[in-house]
Amino acid sequence: MTAPTGRFRAYTPAAYDFPLPEGHRFPSYKYAGVRDRLSPLLPVLDTPALPWADAGRVHDPLWLRRWRRGEVTRAEERAFGLPWSPGVVERARRAAGGSLAALHDARRVGWGANLAGGTHHAFRDRAEGLCLVNDAALLTRMALNGGLARRVAVLDLDVHQGNGTAALLGAESRAFTLSIHGERNYPFRKEHSSLDLGLGDGVTDAAYLAVLRGQALPALDAFRPDLLLYLAGVDVLAGDRFGRFALTLDGVRERNRAVLTWARKADVPVVTMMAGGYNRDHALTVEAHASVVLDGLDVFS
Template sequence: MKAFYSDHFVLPLPPGHRFPMIKYRMIREGAAGLQPAIDFQEAQAASDGELALAHHPDYIGRASRGELNAAEQREIGFPWSPQMVERSRRSSGATIAACRAAFVDGVAVNLAGGTHHAYADHGAGFCVFNDAAIAARLMQAERRAARVAIVDLDVHQGNGTASILARDDSVFTLSLHGENNYPFEKEQSDLDVALPDGIGDADYLAALQGAVTTLQQRFAPQLLIYLAGADPHEGDRLGKMKLSMAGLAARDETVFAYAREHKIPVAVTMAGGYGRDIEQTVAVHLQTIRLAGLHAARWSAR
């Protein structure tokens, strides 16, 4: 299984910043010891043309040149820097590469990505460019898939993704998220499943199974882009949910089993994770990567 990374590009964040930048290097280093073996590849940067599949050219230009004003930078949550732009471009490039690889291997992974709060004309919530929306439209432009589903299981609604793709019937946006969590003003996805604070494994998994059944009945995708957020975990500072490690493994396996049953390639992104213990957050992501590798092995053995 191929895994694409961009963690060499680190943002110069101020001391005490709550974004866990170090987790991406930790994920790559931890994944190196997983079985089945992983083929690590450094991601290439997405071009202006690729970004423009989901973003306004004016926003791309201003973000790239460092012309975002103070309010725009506060909404993103990062001070502008060349590293911010480069990392965001490469994170989008990694999801593009993972999608292409998934058509060959069944599944591939971006060891970052899942920047689902970025809108067409502005960033938000630690997200500059929307990698899933960009990659979905590029796979269509390259005629690899006509129907793409974005399955967003981060604890926060993918509001930027829903907004960008609101009038695009060829991309299905599915979001399971905390009803009382950020963003507090939600957008409308093709299927939103808003979940209460404190939800546990059994109720979450029942909701997810119903959601993927509805996805198949209504859409029958030819590619899945899966945002496998670690923030539904019970130890997350921002998540408000109570999923265990076993519950999150069952979540991932539900998505991979659905994909296997219907022979759908899957590109996985890491999305959010803000654990009180960063090693726990990394462990959740590594569990997803390990299960993705097992899914790839089953795919190749068909």
């Protein structure tokens, strides 16, 4: 496969690492792995830094300032799931900056790809579940208020409900948040998305794809967005340490193609974000995350 020269590109924060305790669950390996897998196929650029003023469009500016300065409590660190460091804050800023850059690409050529982001557990003044800046909510707010879109859909296919996104956009009638997630999985106190499709443990390809095609995509048809944000989490795979689904890589790729084909046929610009993936098989995690870009190149070329 070869990429259309000069048309599509992707963004990665892989160069912006941060210290982790030994054995920590954060899968830092996958960002460089996905970059290296895709860089022969299309330009993969370092993510720009998100301006803090933009982050303040959805987050409490005073709370953001405390995080920038390291004025956080142990309880806040525990909820976040990562120890505070200047590097982890910069990484969060870079991951969100990649999503914003991908939004501008989507507006230009129909699809933009961030090889990070999808940090959907971040609330207005609370970090949770490895998420500090909620890029999906931020892009939605910026697109709507900046005249880039009139109606924005967030399709969250991470195995965990995007509770922060649902809370941040719950009062926004021009946004539609749709989540297919594990009903018995984290977060154990769910927020209310526009449409929540909670599934039981052990879901396989056929059952998952039936819900996607039979309920999720028709709901997008009914909402008629003019921008789609797609959180392409791969923690739906069998063997994920924090997922309880049983999809195969083929199933994940069929999911990706269904979503991206819907966007292309509907002429709706789409931004793809990495979201979660913690498989015991590291090579599978990398290939699954890369697959959304591989499938995007097929669908949009």
